[in-house]
Amino acid sequence: MSNSFGSYRTTAKDMMKAFDKLPPAARKALADGIDNWVPQSLLTRYRRGWLKTGGEIAAIIKTWDQTELVKREEQRRRASGPYKGNAPDNHCH
Helix, strand or coil: CCCCCCCCCCCHHHHHHHHHHCCHHHHHHHHHCCCCCCCHHHHHHHHCCCCCCHHHHHHHHHHHHHHHHHHHHHHHHHCCCCCCCCCCCCCCC
């Protein structure tokens, strides 16, 4: 995933500052995303003009979501390791 690596300092505070500076469509896509995508690199691309609109950013996030869902489904299908998309049941020990 292109959002998994980089030189950005990733703290909750820095993530929220970057999130707040993105256009509304990008913020909605991040909030609705299936993973906790880091917004700093998206903000940098947006500020430099490489991404022009919130819709373009939302499309990138949608692609990341789809790729992650495919990976999770493949992992579930193969039953290999703990499935990233499920939370354990607290009542089952």
